[in-house]
Every structure is written in structure tokens, then in C-alpha cells.
Amino acid sequence: MKIPPVKGTRDFYPPQMNRRNWIIDGWKSASLRNGFEEYDGPIFEHLQMYQIKSGDEIAEQLFSLKDRGGRDLAIRPEITPTLARMVNQQINTLARPIKWFSVPRLCRAERPQKGRLREFFQWNVDVIGVDDVLADAEVIFCAVDYLRQVGLTPDDIVVKISSRKMLAELLIELGLEESQLEPVYAVLDKRAKLPEDVFEKLLAEQVSDGDRREKILSLMEAESVEKISEIVEPDRKAAEAIEEMSRLFEILDRMQIGQFCKFDTSIVRGLAYYTGIVYEIHDKAGRLRAIAGGGRYDNLLKQFGGPDVSATGFGMGDSVLEILLEEKGLIGKEVEQRSIDYFIAFADSKYRDKAIETASKIRLAGMSANFSYKTAGLGKQFKEAAAQNARKVVIIGQEIEAGQLAVKDMAAGQQQTVTAEEFFRKL
Amino acid sequence: MKIPPVKGTRDFYPPQMNRRNWIIDGWKSASLRNGFEEYDGPIFEHLQMYQIKSGDEIAEQLFSLKDRGGRDLAIRPEITPTLARMVNQQINTLARPIKWFSVPRLCRAERPQKGRLREFFQWNVDVIGVDDVLADAEVIFCAVDYLRQVGLTPDDIVVKISSRKMLAELLIELGLEESQLEPVYAVLDKRAKLPEDVFEKLLAEQVSDGDRREKILSLMEAESVEKISEIVEPDRKAAEAIEEMSRLFEILDRMQIGQFCKFDTSIVRGLAYYTGIVYEIHDKAGRLRAIAGGGRYDNLLKQFGGPDVSATGFGMGDSVLEILLEEKGLIGKEVEQRSIDYFIAFADSKYRDKAIETASKIRLAGMSANFSYKTAGLGKQFKEAAAQNARKVVIIGQEIEAGQLAVKDMAAGQQQTVTAEEFFRKL
Incomplete structure (x- = not known):
């Protein structure tokens, strides 16, 4: 009896396995040389774990199952909730700062397409317990350190950086309510993926005032901090968020990766839990999905029943990365050869x-x-x-x-x- | 909101992760130096995959789930069905012999207990396409090569080896029907785990004749090939199976691991798919579950819709191994230290x-x-x-x-x- 593999999953024959190992070993080496320690959790958690604070998109894509006692479980679609759970469990004994990485296998019940699979590997790098934007710089550096080491240059990739905190302050200055922010982020995050008219209709559903909508769109297109101030005069809190962003770029320059990084207010990120700096790494040509995405999520540990501890980190999947490396000729037959x-x-x-x-x-x-x-x-x-x-x-x-x-x-x-x-x- | 981990799963904080990596890296190194190539499959397969030829015990312990199209899937409880599927898919292009290994994460919905978890890692080493008992020797050597390298000696562990083929021929000589063999194996495999009276009752359900039962029990206790012949005079086919076993021990001696290996007819293995040599690696004191188990499964690829290709291999889980290494003082704090x-x-x-x-x-x-x-x-x-x-x-x-x-x-x-x-x- 012949049974096919499940659609959207991959079989790793030895040549493909060697490629996968090459990518994952590279991730691990970069993490270790940047002073991160490896952790991992179970492949499944209680279903509730993913209903607390994941983005809607992720919650819809769960592979859920029951154990023999009838308890609802789900295969992990991301590892951040597990990270929050694990850190909360040992918050009083773990030495700070907590600089951890992991390379979990993740599953999402979505329609398979280019660069999107139902099962994939994702490099996760996080710093927990550090408010300073220096921690955000560290994780961005770690990502770029890897990408540069495999041969990608500022001509190939760009780290687009914005700040949820800055955007929130500006939107509130524009007259939006606190409760509107999350749904507005969700719409803004979809901007690049939707036809213009569909996007504008979705935004109008959230923000009825046309003037406000126009200003929001102008903010999305601002290419520098100066441009921001021309659209909305920042108040004290917004100015603080902008100042933080400037300090981040200053550190990235000092770390000698400034040429990979760009201020880009259109980056919002889909996940509900981001609270500060957010970023995505894209191929410069912009033809592929994001290679990586991350940001600061200062409230997540608390939402998982822990203390008020800040956190920042990113995730980088293997699928889009592999497509890009292949296009650039940076992963070849020699990697596959035993x-x-x-x-x-x-x-x-x-x-x-x-x-x-x-x-x-x-x-x-x-x-x-x-x-x-x-x-x-x-x-x-x-x-x-x-x-x-x-x-x-x-x-x-x-x-x-x-x-x-x-x-x-x-x-x-x-x-x-x-x-x-x-x-x-x-x- | 505080959510606990799922019972029977493990959180790998950095020290535990370092231990896990130390074990898995050791497995990988041993595999590679023995000329095996790494492969892997998806974490879930169509449910049917595990209903074909897994042992009853495994089929009962599946974590099953549905995808959005309503198809029945299961998290892999073992990787051998995936191996059979993958090899069948490329049977005409894969260079033989196929010497492959994998370190899959596996899940079984069983009651957690010492050395048994609901989620664990298992080292799998297989040779496909070689009838010669030399292939069985190679995989046994690979297991022992690893165990010896981490410091275990013939005083700590023993590879108990028997042959399903030999046992089948002897049971048939004793008058059993072909169709009785599988249920009898299942009972014999449980012998060490059951109280004597329960075991004897179960065996009597399968073999009603008291004389036959007694001879079967004598076979189980035979400590050498000579003893076998005293209980049942082997016919030509049984003699062939015994001869094969002698050749296996000869090769194991030549490979310089003879002192780790012992002829033991009580080894039957639970899985339905074994057809020839079978073995288990145990701690010498016999206090723990098997460290590893394996054997020849010449019909499995065919049962999965492929051609008639022979195969042999073993699986070694991380849980029992780690307990033994700890007891022997072979895995310590230095492994956990960053x-x-x-x-x-x-x-x-x-x-x-x-x-x-x-x-x-x-x-x-x-x-x-x-x-x-x-x-x-x-x-x-x-x-x-x-x-x-x-x-x-x-x-x-x-x-x-x-x-x-x-x-x-x-x-x-x-x-x-x-x-x-x-x-x-x-x-």
C-alpha cells in the first residue's frame, strides 16, 4: 500500500538533509559567537498557550490535537509562548540577562506556497530582562552576522526598522483610541500583500476619518525621522520613541552593520505582542516574503502569568532564506555532497x-x-x-x-x- | 495567566539542552564515522502510515490530528514507516547500499514513567538493500561504537541477540501454524515485564498444548546454540537460521565487539515487522528498560507499496540512555556548562x-x-x-x-x- 507524504511537508533525503544541517549549523554558530545559549521546548503545548497573544493569523493556523485525557493540545506554530512559559517558571533563578536561542521545528496549517510550508524550522534569538535598546541592537546584529557570514551583502538584503511605540504615540496624537491600535496594526501589516483598494477599504473600516487615514498613509511612507516630524509634530512621548530609534541606529553603526539597516515606518509586524522596536529583514529586490522578523515584546511574560520583564527577539525561517541563498548562488552542490x-x-x-x-x-x-x-x-x-x-x-x-x-x-x-x-x- | 507544560514532555533549559546536544552529537558522529548518511522526514504523516505494520503498542499510542481538509494525520511515534516511504519513492535512483541514520523527535501518548516520556529523541540507523548478515553486524557495531565511545564497557551493557527466523522455524517444527507466530511473539516479548502467572496465562491463550508451551519456554532459556538443538532438533531451514547467527557472531568478533554481544533467545521484539536477526541492548544489571532495540525487517518496504527490498536497523532512545550514563557517572556537569x-x-x-x-x-x-x-x-x-x-x-x-x-x-x-x-x- 502506497501512502504519500502530507502536503506542505518536506522529506529530507541526505542531500537535502546536508543543506538543512548547513543552514542550522550556521545559525547555531552565529548564536554561540554572539553569546546566546540554546534552549528548546516540547513540540506541543496546551492549546491555550497559542490563544493568549499570538496574532490571529497564527491562531487560525494551529494543528490541534487531544491527548488521551481529552486535553486540548496544539503543535507549536511559534516558540515564543514556550519561551515565555519557560522563563516565567525559573524567573527567580535564571542569571540575567537571559540571552537564549533556539531552532524549533514549527507547524502551521496553512496553504503551502512559495516560501511557506506547513512544517519548517525557525531560528529564534531573544534577550530577556534588558530594557535598553542595546539588546534590540544585539539581536539584529546576530541576525546580520549570520547573513553576512553566508555571503549576503547590503546589496542583497535590508533590515527595515520601525517602532510600534513611536507609531502608537503618533496615532494617538492623530486622535486614535488605545483600543484601535491593535486592529490598525493588523491592517497596516497587510499593506504590502493587498491590492491598494482592498487595503484602503480595510483601513477605512478601522479609521473612518479621511484626513487621519491620509496622515497614517503619509507616516507609512516617511523615509526618515525628519519626515515624521513634518507629518505629525511629535509630543514628548513620541519624541522619546524617536530618540530611542536614533540611538539604535547609532549602535548598529558602531557594530559596523549600519549599511544593512534602514528606517522604514511601513514595518508594523502582524503579531499582537510587539511593544517597541520592530523590524523585518527583506531581500533588497523585494520579491520574496520577509527572511526574518522581530521586535520588542515587553508585556508577554506578564501575559503568561509572570512578572513584568522586558524582552526582544527575532525569528528567521529556513524556507525563504534557502530560496534567497539559492538565487544568489550561495548554497550549492558542495553543501549537499557527502x-x-x-x-x-x-x-x-x-x-x-x-x-x-x-x-x-x-x-x-x-x-x-x-x-x-x-x-x-x-x-x-x-x-x-x-x-x-x-x-x-x-x-x-x-x-x-x-x-x-x-x-x-x-x-x-x-x-x-x-x-x-x-x-x-x-x- | 499561567499555563503548565504538557505532562510527559521536557523543557530543555540551556544546561539540559547542552546534555541533549552532547548525546545527539555523539550519535551523529558515530553514524558518520560508520559511513551512514543523515535523513529526516516530517513530524507528522497520514495516520494510515502507522496502522500498517507498527506493533499494537505503538498504534495505541498515537497522537492523531486532522488537517484543515479533515484528513487524518498522526505525529510520528517511530520513523521507520517514513524511512520505508522515502526509500520506496526513490528506489530506482538511490545508490545502494542505502546506509542512513536519523535522530527524529518522536511522540507517543503513553503514561509517562521512568525512562518513558511522551516525547523523546531516538537514534535510528538502517541499512537497506543488503541481505547479508554483515549489514546486521554493521548496525550493531555502530550502536556499540557509540556506547563504547561514551565510556560504557562490557561490564555495563550487553547486546542480546536472537533471530525471529530461527524462532519461527523452531516454532513451526513444534507444530505451530504460521498465523500463530505474530501473536506468540507479542506474548513472548512481554515475558520480562509480566508476572509469571499472567505471562503463562497469556501464552496458554495462544498455545493450548502444554508440552509445546514447555518447549517454547525452554527455547526462551537456551543460552547457546547447542542448547537449542537439545530442545528441538533443527530442520534444514532452522539450521540455516542458526548458521546465519553463528556467522553474525563471527563478524562481531572480527569487529572487536564480540565481548559486548550475547546469544539470547528470549529477545523477540514487540514490533510486528521483524523477520530475521533481532536484538536489544540492555544495562548489564537489567534494572532499566532496553537502551536500544532492532533487527531485520525484510518485508516492510513491500508492505509500504515498494519492491521486495531487505532492510535492517535499530533505534536507541535518549531517555534510558541518559539514565544509564548518569548512573555510571559518564555524563556530568561539564557537559551542561556553557x-x-x-x-x-x-x-x-x-x-x-x-x-x-x-x-x-x-x-x-x-x-x-x-x-x-x-x-x-x-x-x-x-x-x-x-x-x-x-x-x-x-x-x-x-x-x-x-x-x-x-x-x-x-x-x-x-x-x-x-x-x-x-x-x-x-x-
Whole structure:
């Protein structure tokens, strides 16, 4: 009986697995060199966890299930609620600042499309317990540090940065009520994805006054802090938020990644829980979905029953990233290719046992080794060795009777006969 | 609102995550040095996948869910069905032998208890397309190679090996029908876990004849191949299966792991799909559940709609392994401990920006670095550095005005003043 895989999921055959490992290992290295520690939670949580403060989009896309006791669970669509839960559980013993990262497997029951899968991996980097915008700069630096290390330049990507706090103050100055902010953010976040008329209709549903709508749209297009002040004269609180933004850019410059970053008020982010700096990393050409997105979420831990502790972080999925790296020629066949240290060939089937023994000894010494399961001729064995990208082939032939074996360096093409004793000693 | 984690799942705080990584990295290294390639599949599959040939125990423990189209899915309780599906899909293009490994996250809706969780990681190692018992030896070697490398000895663990093929032939010689074999295996597999009278009652339900039951029980206790022949005189097919077993032990000796392996007919394995050699790795004291279990499953690919291709492999979970390693003192605090290359301290808050810049440069050079988010005194910063297990602390003080900084080696306790230029050049 033939059963297909579930639509929107991926099978990782060894070449694809090597690509996935290459991406994830890169994420992990960048996290560690930026001083973050790894954590992880369960693949599922109580369903409620995702009904508290996730964006509507995420709540709609849950894979929910029941355990045998009838409790409602859901496969994690994001790891931030788990992070909030875990930090709250140990808030009194964890050393601050909490600089943590994770690479969770996440599932969302959405319609599969380019760069969007029902199952994917997401790099999450967060700093908890630091109010200073320096923490926002740190996580942005960590993301850019990775992207730069794999070969992306300011010509390829841009970090678009805005501030929910700034936007909130300006919208309130424009006369909006506190309660209108969240629905307005949700509409503004969809702007780039919707036809203009649909977007304007949605915005009009939230903001009936035409003058206000126009000012909001002008704010969305402001390309600099100066432009903002021309549209709405910032009051003290708005000015503070703008000042914070300036300090962020100053730190990013000092960290030598200023050329990757751009002030962009159109960045709002869909998730309900953001409270301060927000940003998205996009391909410069703007053809793909966001590569990463993040921001400050100072109220989330409290909403999950914990104390009032500030937090900031980002998530970067593997799907869009992989498409971009492929387009730019930065992830190639060499990433997919396996290789082994030694392939042990035998010139006659009577030496096969000796080949098995030799492979076992090499492995015990910590190097990788393979041999052929078939008793084919040397030519075929060399083909198998080449297919496995073996660096060296050990040939067991009649010289083994005198305690010798031949070792061929596959790249250099040179072959040497050495005593078995010397060979194993040098391993 | 405070929501607890789901019972039977684990939160991996950084120390626990470091332990998990230490175990999984060990599994991966052992797999690669034994010439296996990594693969993975989706976290969920169509529910049917697990109704085909998993053991009853597994089928009862599924976490099932529906997608938005109402299709029945299940979180994977094992990865072997996925392996069969994936290999079948590309059977004509995959180079043989297929030597693959994976470290899937698996979920089973069972009652949590010692060494049994509802979510765990399992190392899977398989060879597909090789009939020769050499392949069985290879996967057993790979398991032992790992266990030996982490420090376990033949005094700690034992690989108990039997053969379903041998047992089947002997049971048929005893007069059992082919159709009785599977239910009898299921009962025999539970023997060690059940009170004697319960076990005997269950066996009597399957085998009504008392003489036959007694002979079956004698077979279960046979400690050597010779003993087998005393209980049931093997016919040609049984003799072949016994011969195969002898060859397996011969290869295991040649691979230098014979001292870890023991012939044990009481090993039957619960899963329905095993067809030949079967084995379990146990702690020698026999106090824990099996550390690993595996065997040959030559019919599974066919049952999943593929061609008639033989296969053999094992699974090793992380829970029991971790308990054993802990008991033996082989996994300790040093595995949990983080460390970083550099901690950048500043003698005055006016040098903080310089510290940020220095940390960024070190990170860009590929080394790990941290600095304090607080503007505390040097003493507190050194405490933070020590808590993070920093190898070196860079101190930015007034010497930086002359282009110099101090570097303290935390292990040696020595401090040196160098020019910033030289410091960065040497990184």
C-alpha cells in the first residue's frame, strides 16, 4: 500500500538533509559567537498557550490535537509562548540577562506556497530582562552576522526598522483610541500583500476619518525621522520613541552593520505582542516574503502569568532564506555532497574479512570508513568509493599476508604501500 | 495567566539542552564515522502510515490530528514507516547500499514513567538493500561504537541477540501454524515485564498444548546454540537460521565487539515487522528498560507499496540512555556548562561603546564574545564573565585612549596589555 507524504511537508533525503544541517549549523554558530545559549521546548503545548497573544493569523493556523485525557493540545506554530512559559517558571533563578536561542521545528496549517510550508524550522534569538535598546541592537546584529557570514551583502538584503511605540504615540496624537491600535496594526501589516483598494477599504473600516487615514498613509511612507516630524509634530512621548530609534541606529553603526539597516515606518509586524522596536529583514529586490522578523515584546511574560520583564527577539525561517541563498548562488552542490575519510577495498573476496576489520579499527580511531557489501572487482569498488567522495582508499590485497596495505589519495591520485602497523599507528 | 507544560514532555533549559546536544552529537558522529548518511522526514504523516505494520503498542499510542481538509494525520511515534516511504519513492535512483541514520523527535501518548516520556529523541540507523548478515553486524557495531565511545564497557551493557527466523522455524517444527507466530511473539516479548502467572496465562491463550508451551519456554532459556538443538532438533531451514547467527557472531568478533554481544533467545521484539536477526541492548544489571532495540525487517518496504527490498536497523532512545550514563557517572556537569571565548569589560561607562564595538569585531572574526548590559563596576563584570565561563576577559580602560587594551587569561590568571591593533590582528 502506497501512502504519500502530507502536503506542505518536506522529506529530507541526505542531500537535502546536508543543506538543512548547513543552514542550522550556521545559525547555531552565529548564536554561540554572539553569546546566546540554546534552549528548546516540547513540540506541543496546551492549546491555550497559542490563544493568549499570538496574532490571529497564527491562531487560525494551529494543528490541534487531544491527548488521551481529552486535553486540548496544539503543535507549536511559534516558540515564543514556550519561551515565555519557560522563563516565567525559573524567573527567580535564571542569571540575567537571559540571552537564549533556539531552532524549533514549527507547524502551521496553512496553504503551502512559495516560501511557506506547513512544517519548517525557525531560528529564534531573544534577550530577556534588558530594557535598553542595546539588546534590540544585539539581536539584529546576530541576525546580520549570520547573513553576512553566508555571503549576503547590503546589496542583497535590508533590515527595515520601525517602532510600534513611536507609531502608537503618533496615532494617538492623530486622535486614535488605545483600543484601535491593535486592529490598525493588523491592517497596516497587510499593506504590502493587498491590492491598494482592498487595503484602503480595510483601513477605512478601522479609521473612518479621511484626513487621519491620509496622515497614517503619509507616516507609512516617511523615509526618515525628519519626515515624521513634518507629518505629525511629535509630543514628548513620541519624541522619546524617536530618540530611542536614533540611538539604535547609532549602535548598529558602531557594530559596523549600519549599511544593512534602514528606517522604514511601513514595518508594523502582524503579531499582537510587539511593544517597541520592530523590524523585518527583506531581500533588497523585494520579491520574496520577509527572511526574518522581530521586535520588542515587553508585556508577554506578564501575559503568561509572570512578572513584568522586558524582552526582544527575532525569528528567521529556513524556507525563504534557502530560496534567497539559492538565487544568489550561495548554497550549492558542495553543501549537499557527502564525504568519508576512508573506503576499504579488497582485491579478492578472501580479504573481505580483513577489510571489515580494517574499517572497524579506523572507525574506532574516530575516522569515517566504509567498505563494499558486494564482492565485486576493485574497479567497481573504486567507483563506489568515488560516489561516496572518499578521501583515501585502502586496498587490501596479497601484500596483507606480509602485513602491508596500499593507500591511495583520491585527490592527489598517489598510491603508497605501508605496513598495516604504521597505518594504524598514524591514524 | 499561567499555563503548565504538557505532562510527559521536557523543557530543555540551556544546561539540559547542552546534555541533549552532547548525546545527539555523539550519535551523529558515530553514524558518520560508520559511513551512514543523515535523513529526516516530517513530524507528522497520514495516520494510515502507522496502522500498517507498527506493533499494537505503538498504534495505541498515537497522537492523531486532522488537517484543515479533515484528513487524518498522526505525529510520528517511530520513523521507520517514513524511512520505508522515502526509500520506496526513490528506489530506482538511490545508490545502494542505502546506509542512513536519523535522530527524529518522536511522540507517543503513553503514561509517562521512568525512562518513558511522551516525547523523546531516538537514534535510528538502517541499512537497506543488503541481505547479508554483515549489514546486521554493521548496525550493531555502530550502536556499540557509540556506547563504547561514551565510556560504557562490557561490564555495563550487553547486546542480546536472537533471530525471529530461527524462532519461527523452531516454532513451526513444534507444530505451530504460521498465523500463530505474530501473536506468540507479542506474548513472548512481554515475558520480562509480566508476572509469571499472567505471562503463562497469556501464552496458554495462544498455545493450548502444554508440552509445546514447555518447549517454547525452554527455547526462551537456551543460552547457546547447542542448547537449542537439545530442545528441538533443527530442520534444514532452522539450521540455516542458526548458521546465519553463528556467522553474525563471527563478524562481531572480527569487529572487536564480540565481548559486548550475547546469544539470547528470549529477545523477540514487540514490533510486528521483524523477520530475521533481532536484538536489544540492555544495562548489564537489567534494572532499566532496553537502551536500544532492532533487527531485520525484510518485508516492510513491500508492505509500504515498494519492491521486495531487505532492510535492517535499530533505534536507541535518549531517555534510558541518559539514565544509564548518569548512573555510571559518564555524563556530568561539564557537559551542561556553557563557555565563551571573550568577555569584554569596561572600566568606565564612557568606554561601553568601545566594548560593544570590540565584541562585534571579535564575533565577526568567528570567536564568541559577550559584554555586560549593565554599567556596573569591573568586579561585577568579572563575576558575570566567570558565570559565563569566559576563557579571556578584555578590559577596556583609559589605555584605550592610547590604542591599548588589557587581556586577562581566566585559567592562568595572567593579564597582559597589548595594542588593540595587535589584538585584532591575532584573532
